[in-house]
Amino acid sequence: xxxxxxSTDRGNILVVxxxxxNLRLLAGILNGKGYKVRPVPSGELALSAVKGMPPDLILLxxxxxxxxxxxxxxxxxADEHTRHIPVIFxxxxxxxxxxxxxFAVGGVDYITKPFQVEEVLVRVETHLAMCQLQKKLQQxxxxxxxxxxxxxxxxxxLVQSEKMAALGQLIAGIAHEINTPLGAIRSSIGNxxxxxxxxxxxxxxxxxxxxxxxQQDFLSLMYSSSQQTYSLSTREKRxxxxxxxxxxxxxxxxxxxxxxxxxxxxxxxxxLQEFLPLLKDPDSPNIIQTAYDFASIHRSAKxxxxxxxxxxxxxxxxxxxxxxxxxxxxxxxxxTEGIETVLTLYQNQIKQGVEIFRNYxxxxxxxxxxxxxxxxxxxxxxxxxxxxxxxxxxxxIDAIQQDNSVLVKITDSGKGILxxxxxxxxxxxxxxxxxxxxxxxxxxxxxxxxxxHQGKIDVESVPDKTVFTxxxxxxxxx
Numbered sequence: 001x002x003x004x005x006x007s008t009d010r011g012n013i014l015v016v017x018x019x020x021x022n023l024r025l026l027a028g029i030l031n032g033k034g035y036k037v038r039p040v041p042s043g044e045l046a047l048s049a050v051k052g053m054p055p056d057l058i059l060l061x062x063x064x065x066x067x068x069x070x071x072x073x074x075x076x077x078a079d080e081h082t083r084h085i086p087v088i089f090x091x092x093x094x095x096x097x098x099x100x101x102x103f104a105v106g107g108v109d110y111i112t113k114p115f116q117v118e119e120v121l122v123r124v125e126t127h128l129a130m131c132q133l134q135k136k137l138q139q140x141x142x143x144x145x146x147x148x149x150x151x152x153x154x155x156x157x158l159v160q161s162e163k164m165a166a167l168g169q170l171i172a173g174i175a176h177e178i179n180t181p182l183g184a185i186r187s188s189i190g191n192x193x194x195x196x197x198x199x200x201x202x203x204x205x206x207x208x209x210x211x212x213x214x215q216q217d218f219l220s221l222m223y224s225s226s227q228q229t230y231s232l233s234t235r236e237k238r239x240x241x242x243x244x245x246x247x248x249x250x251x252x253x254x255x256x257x258x259x260x261x262x263x264x265x266x267x268x269x270x271x272l273q274e275f276l277p278l279l280k281d282p283d284s285p286n287i288i289q290t291a292y293d294f295a296s297i298h299r300s301a302k303x304x305x306x307x308x309x310x311x312x313x314x315x316x317x318x319x320x321x322x323x324x325x326x327x328x329x330x331x332x333x334x335x336t337e338g339i340e341t342v343l344t345l346y347q348n349q350i351k352q353g354v355e356i357f358r359n360y361x362x363x364x365x366x367x368x369x370x371x372x373x374x375x376x377x378x379x380x381x382x383x384x385x386x387x388x389x390x391x392x393x394x395x396x397i398d399a400i401q402q403d404n405s406v407l408v409k410i411t412d413s414g415k416g417i418l419x420x421x422x423x424x425x426x427x428x429x430x431x432x433x434x435x436x437x438x439x440x441x442x443x444x445x446x447x448x449x450x451x452x453h454q455g456k457i458d459v460e461s462v463p464d465k466t467v468f469t470x471x472x473x474x475x476x477x478x
Contacts, residue, residue: 010033010034010035010036010128011035011036011056011057011124011128012035012036012038012053012055012056012057013030013035013036013037013038013055013056013057013058013059013124014038014040014046014049014050014055014057014058014059015027015030015037015038015039015040015058015059016039016040016041016042016043016045016046016058016059016060016061016064016069016072017039017041017059017061017064017090018041018042018061018063018064018065019061020041022061022113023039023041024039026039026059026090026120027039029117029120029121030124033121035124038053038055042064042065042066042067043064043066043067043068043069043071043072044066044067046058046060046072047072047075047076050076050082050085051079051081051082054081054082054085055085056085056128056131057085057086057087057088057124057127057128057131058076058085058086058087058088059088059090059120059124060072060073060087060088060089060090060107061089061090061091062089062091062093062098062102063091063092063093069089069091069102070101070102070105073087073089073102073105073106073107074105074106076106077105077106083106084134086108086109086127086128086130086131087106087107087108088107088108088109088110088111088123088124088127089102089107089109089110089111090111090112090113090115090120091110091111091112091113092112092113092114093112094112108127108200109123109127109201109204111123118208119204119208122204122207122208123204123208126203126204126207127204130196130200130203133192133196133297133301134196136301137189137192137193137301137304140185140189140301140304140305140308141189143308144182144185144308144311147308147311147312147315150315151178151311151314151315178311178314181306181307181308181310181311182307182311184303184304184306184307185303185304185307185308187300187303188300188301188303188304188307189300189304191296191297191300192297192300192301195293195296195297199290199293206286206290210287213277214278214281214283214287217275217277217278217287218287218290218291220274220275221266221268221275221288221291221295222291222294222295222298224266224267224268225266225267225291225294225295225298225299226267226298227267228267237264240264240269241260241261241264242260244259244260244263244264244268244272245257245260247271247272248260248272248279251276251279251280253279253280255285259279259284259285259288262288262289262292263275263288265292265295266288266291266292266295267295314344314345314347330368330369330370330476331368331369331370331371332366332367332368333366333367333368333369333371333374334364334366334367335364335366335367335374335399335406335408335472336360336364336399338371338374338375338378339378339382339397339399339408341375342375342378342379342382343356343382345379346382346383346386349386349391350386350391350395352391352392353391353392353393354386354389354391354392354393354394354395355393355394355395356394356395356396356397357394357395357396357397358397359396359397359398359399359400360397360398360399361399361400361401364399364400364401364406365401365406365474366474367406367472367473367474368473368474368475368476369453369472369476370449370452370453373449373452373453374449374453374472376445376446376449377446377449377450377470380443380445380446381410381446381468381470382395382410384443385410385412385414385466385468386412387414388412388414388415388416388466389412389413389414390414393412393413393414394412394413395410395411395412395413396409396410396411396412397409397410397411398411401474402471404473404474404475405455405471405472405473405474406471406472406474407469407470407471408469408470408472409467409468409469409470410467410468410470411465411466411467411468412465412466413464413465414464414466415463415464416461416462416463416464416465416466417459417461417466422459422461425443425459426443426444426446426447426457427444450470450472453472453473453476454473454476454477455470455471455472455473456470456471457469457470457471458471
């Protein structure tokens with residue numbers, strides 16, 4: 001449970017009790033376990049301490065003079081800056097209605113005096129771990145918000161530029177590349193939230209009732225899950241499940257099939273000898289199911305991290321695509337960076353069945369150019385190649401230096417261009433696409449941009465192989 005809490009700073013806990021002996025006892029117990037403890041003897045002082053330095057957790061007595069624990073908790077939960085702090089009530093009152101009221105005013109748990117030290121520690125550790133999970137979830141949500149804001153800002157910039165015409169070809173693919181990680185994040189957040197909503201109150205009881213041996217088994221299951229570095233295929237899972245099921249059945253344990261399924265999903269793949277005492281425990285289904293739930297939370301957190309990185313990569317490519325202002329100034333640019341940016345934006349089409357081969361000369365010199373306009377060249381040529389292949393085939397991109405120029409060759413395995421059409425493809429408004437799918441200006445604009453760069457473009461085509469070759473001088477002359 002405490003893997004997410006630093007051993008050097010396990011948590012800042014505010015203990016509120018008007019009885020000095022209770023304060024000393026609780027402070028001594030928690031300090032001894034590495035927690036930073038601030039004891040206060042009254043409700044008023046507790047509110048001041050919370051506002052001055054919000055703690056990670058509050059242990060709150062109910063029966064106190066002047067301001068009781070219920071009132072303190074209500075004030076804490078009424079303040080948007082402190083309402084997130086979990087409050088555990090500790091009281092000698094053992095009436096059901098008092099416990100109900102404690103939860104109604106915002107408490108997350110209730111410990112009855114006289115308390116057991118082990119119970120206090122388990123509940124404190126549980127709620128600090130839950131708080132840590134919620135903070136991580138909030139952090140991921142904040143990162144996603146920033147990513148979406150960056151995407152929106154980039155899209156707004158693109159709408160105001162002439163490049164929107166070229167970008168229009170990419171929108172569907174980009175939307176898919178963003179929606180896919182968003183869907184993964186949304187699903188993972190739902191899993192985490194559902195677990196917390198359904199299990200928050202029962203977890204303290206679960207951990208309290210675990211024996212020392214079962215606690216160790218539970219931690220071992222969690223460790224096995226955290227060590228799983230890759231996902232098994234469906235076939236691999238079936239094979240592992242068969243092996244686990246045979247081991248379980250050989251020990252005469254019931255429900256071998258369902259147990260094997262859960263253990264595979266947790267991450268166990270080898271010998272079950274270590275876990276046989278757990279599997280034979282009458283409460284093993286509950287323990288293993290809880291371990292599976294925690295393993296699912298861990299996987300959901302990893303999914304959020306991967307999906308956030310994937311969305312950020314697309315956003316970065318969009319920003320890179322649009323970072324240059326059309327101000328008439330020439331810049332020194334690495335040609336292959338622009339090509340890679342366009343390939344990232346077309347990832348949705350590429351992954352449908354296109355294999356990319358990159359043959360980039362190492363230490364290729366930077367080219368003096370108008371990078372915004374060259375990005376339109378790579379966008380148009382790559383888009384045409386993907387369409388020619390119906391997103392199925394091979395796309396080879398070569399970039400080499402030849403004398404004082406850089407040569408870029410874009411080769412696709414599409415059906416090719418008919419010989420009678422080949423001389424016309426750079427003519428304005430010429431297109432072989434159905435009405436509404438192309439203006440016929442794409443290659444005409446490409447040619448004009450390359451000519452503006454004092455370069456040239458050539459094309460060769462036979463069935464299953466079309467090559468566009470772009471030659472650009474390294475240094476433009478005025």
